Amino acid sequence: MFETHEECLVCLEEIRWDGTPTCPYCGSVKATKYKKKHRYRCNSCFTSYSVTVGTLFHKTHVDLRKWFRAILLLRKLNPDISIRKLAQEIQVNRATASQMVNRIVTASPEQAEILRKIVREIEKRS
Ligand SMILES: [Zn+2]
Numbered sequence: 001m002f003e004t005h006e007e008c009l010v011c012l013e014e015i016r017w018d019g020t021p022t023c024p025y026c027g028s029v030k031a032t033k034y035k036k037k038h039r040y041r042c043n044s045c046f047t048s049y050s051v052t053v054g055t056l057f058h059k060t061h062v063d064l065r066k067w068f069r070a071i072l073l074l075r076k077l078n079p080d081i082s083i084r085k086l087a088q089e090i091q092v093n094r095a096t097a098s099q100m101v102n103r104i105v106t107a108s109p110e111q112a113e114i115l116r117k118i119v120r121e122i123e124k125r126s
Pocket residue numbers: 023024025026027028042043044045046047
């Protein structure tokens with residue numbers, strides 16, 4: 001499994017960008033990396049972004065390790081898991097767990113592909 005939120009971000013960057021940060025707003029690949037935190041500033045539209053913008057992880061304030069664990073559980077280990085049980089497993093409250101499940105099960109084909117790749121990466125590491 002992934003040890004830190006940061007490792008999850010790196011993994012997501014590889015999956016989504018394949019090494020080239022791409023602006024989710026204008027599609028430009030010209031970006032300046034901030035020193036910390038895996039944030040980038042687009043040199044074309046001057047917006048700052050991270051890899052989670054435009055994905056189901058955006059604006060959830062949930063550690064990506066919890067997201068990854070939830071994805072693994074729902075898509076692989078226990079698709080019938082209850083919200084209550086999932087909330088316990090990944091230590092979030094029920095409202096958050098419910099929101100996460102909703103985003104995972106209603107993921108667009110493009111997002112679902114990212115989820116499949118995440119599961120593959122987790123399996124590689126376990
Ligand atoms: Zn841009």
